Amino acid sequence: MRFFITLFFFFFLLITPLVQAEKQTSLEKVLSRFSKTRLESLAALYERKNMLKEAAYSYKILADREKIFKRRVEFIQKAAYYFEKAGLEKEAIAIYRKIADYMIGSTNLQALACFKVGEYYYKHRKWKTAAKYLSYVVNLYQDKRFLDKALPMFQRAQKKSRSGFLAGLDYSIEKNIGQITKAAVEAQYKVLTNKEDTQKLKRVTKRLVKVAPRWDVKWSFNIIKADFWNAFAVPGGYIYVTNSLYNTVTEDELAGVLGHEIGHVVCRHSQKRLRRILLWNIAMNQINSKDTKTLLTIAAALKDLSYSRQNEYEADRYGVILAARAGYSPWGLPYFLKRIKEKYEKNRPSHLASLLRTHPITENRIKRATTLAKRLVEQNPTRYKFHSFEEYCKYMDELYKQEEKQKQEKKHQNQQEKSNSCKKSEQNQQS
Ligand SMILES: [Zn+2]
Numbered sequence: 001m002r003f004f005i006t007l008f009f010f011f012f013l014l015i016t017p018l019v020q021a022e023k024q025t026s027l028e029k030v031l032s033r034f035s036k037t038r039l040e041s042l043a044a045l046y047e048r049k050n051m052l053k054e055a056a057y058s059y060k061i062l063a064d065r066e067k068i069f070k071r072r073v074e075f076i077q078k079a080a081y082y083f084e085k086a087g088l089e090k091e092a093i094a095i096y097r098k099i100a101d102y103m104i105g106s107t108n109l110q111a112l113a114c115f116k117v118g119e120y121y122y123k124h125r126k127w128k129t130a131a132k133y134l135s136y137v138v139n140l141y142q143d144k145r146f147l148d149k150a151l152p153m154f155q156r157a158q159k160k161s162r163s164g165f166l167a168g169l170d171y172s173i174e175k176n177i178g179q180i181t182k183a184a185v186e187a188q189y190k191v192l193t194n195k196e197d198t199q200k201l202k203r204v205t206k207r208l209v210k211v212a213p214r215w216d217v218k219w220s221f222n223i224i225k226a227d228f229w230n231a232f233a234v235p236g237g238y239i240y241v242t243n244s245l246y247n248t249v250t251e252d253e254l255a256g257v258l259g260h261e262i263g264h265v266v267c268r269h270s271q272k273r274l275r276r277i278l279l280w281n282i283a284m285n286q287i288n289s290k291d292t293k294t295l296l297t298i299a300a301a302l303k304d305l306s307y308s309r310q311n312e313y314e315a316d317r318y319g320v321i322l323a324a325r326a327g328y329s330p331w332g333l334p335y336f337l338k339r340i341k342e343k344y345e346k347n348r349p350s351h352l353a354s355l356l357r358t359h360p361i362t363e364n365r366i367k368r369a370t371t372l373a374k375r376l377v378e379q380n381p382t383r384y385k386f387h388s389f390e391e392y393c394k395y396m397d398e399l400y401k402q403e404e405k406q407k408q409e410k411k412h413q414n415q416q417e418k419s420n421s422c423k424k425s426e427q428n429q430q431s
Contacts, residue, residue: 028057036065047082056082056091073105080113093120100133103317103372106379111141115150122153127161130154132267132314139213139266140321178236185240189224192243197223201246204254207326212262221258228354229340233261235268244351249336250396255323256333260359263318269311306358309365316369320376329384330373331392337366338393339400 031054034042043058056079063075076095083092099105099113118133134154137146192198205221212219217237229245239261241254249257307315316333324330341361344352370389377384386392 027053028061031057032061036062043078047078052082052086053088056086056088060091060095073109076104077109080116084116089120093117096120100136103368103375106375107141107321108143110375111137111143111146114141115143115146118150118157119153122157125160127157131157131161135267136317140318142213175236178234178238181234182236182238185224185234185238189226189240189242192223192225197243200251200254201241204251204326204328205258207328208255208258208262208322211322211325213266217265219262228351230354230358231257231261232358233265235265237265239265245355250332250399252323252329252332253336254332255326255328256319256330256336258319259322259326260315260319260333262322263315264307264311266318267311267314269307269315306360309360309362312359312361312365313368315359316365317372320369320372324373324376329386329392330376331370331386331389334366334369334373334389335393335396337361337369341366 031039031042039058039062043055043062046052046055046058059075059079059082063072063079066072066075076099080092080095080099083089083095093116096113096116099109100117103110104113114133114136118130118137121127121130121133131154134150134157137143137150138154201221201223205219209219219237219239221239221241223243223246224240226242227244229242229248231239231241231245233239239258241257241261245257246254316337319333320330323332340352340355341363343349344356374389377387381387386395
């Protein structure tokens with residue numbers, strides 16, 4: 001008997017959600033049979049009659065069908081609004097999450113969506129997800145409409161989401177770990193400090209720091225001497241870029257790259273990766289700044305730590321927005337990513353391997369960064385010289401081509417001079 005009761009409950013549990021799901025989507029199914037124009041007038045009618053659920057589903061379907069981007073955003077926004085008003089929270093959050101993840105619409109809308117999603121997951125005690133979206137509101141968009149509410153929620157979610165080792169890690173510990181790794185990096189690579197080399201860095205970072213979130217972090221940017229291309233961040237706000245990368249980028253690109261690294265620090269991505277190495281060493285009480293052997297292992301590991309795709313998307317969002325806020329072109333980062341990817345696909349140069357291993361570049365990453373840059377330019381068209389990515393790429397490609405040509409010419413000249421002087425010395429010897 002007990003067996004049958006259990007069986008019954010089992011089926012009951014299994015079937016109820018299925019039935020409910022069926023009920024919810026049946027309205028959507030019916031509505032989706034209408035043509036686009038018909039559905040539009042229906043949606044307007046539902047709106048007037050205050051039929052919230054019907055209006056919400058109509059706009060959701062319309063958004064899926066619409067090809068003109070501006071109108072699509074309008075529909076998506078309305079769908080989310082009516083779902084929320086109708087009390088269909090899950091549906092509303094699904095749409096807000098789409099807006100947040102794919103960076104749809106204005107940054108105002110994105111901030112709203114991030115807040116709604118963060119608040120929802122906070123309510124459901126899903127701390128990690130809550131912290132991620134609330135971090136965007138607090139650190140990136142810094143939207144005044146939600147800051148007062150979002151900040152305490154963000155801080156609590158962040159504390160709760162850190163589990164196990166490094167739980168409750170505050171800035172002082174983060175800084176200590178950072179200082180140790182900084183020592184490790186600088187033991188292995190020479191930091192370039194001469195004025196000529198660091199001018200561009202100083203110019204860019206002075207403007208970036210003013211707009212960077214996390215006021216508790218004291219940012220420090222350095223160029224290290226290395227023949228591979230990479231940029232990486234150490235906990236505590238120490239950011240490094242190799243001179244081979246640094247020398248080949250424009251200020252727009254550099255602002256994007258450094259903004260991206262700031263993003264990794266703000267989202268604490270490297271801590272999660274460093275945890276494994278540090279846990280062992282700290283447990284063994286092996287870390288002190290004089291132990292060069294351990295330090296070198298850490299530095300080497302750090303250079304090769306790769307980030308997940310999600311981490312890269314998050315950091316790119318920071319890169320594009322911070323660069324734009326600092327007064328640089330938001331196209332800089334997507335252009336850099338595209339350039340690197342094409343260069344690597346063409347002849348796989350080994351100096352790029354390090355950068356691509358630590359920050360994997362995918363088509364999707366470039367697409368997302370471009371999309372976000374486009375939103376920023378659309379919102380402030382008078383501020384930017386280039387209104388499309390294609391325009392920017394064309395201009396920059398030409399610039400790089402000319403630079404390459406000049407380089408080649410110089411090389412050629414040098415070679416000629418060399419051979420000339422060789423000939424002269426030969427003649428001198430003969431005479
Ligand atoms: Zn990265």
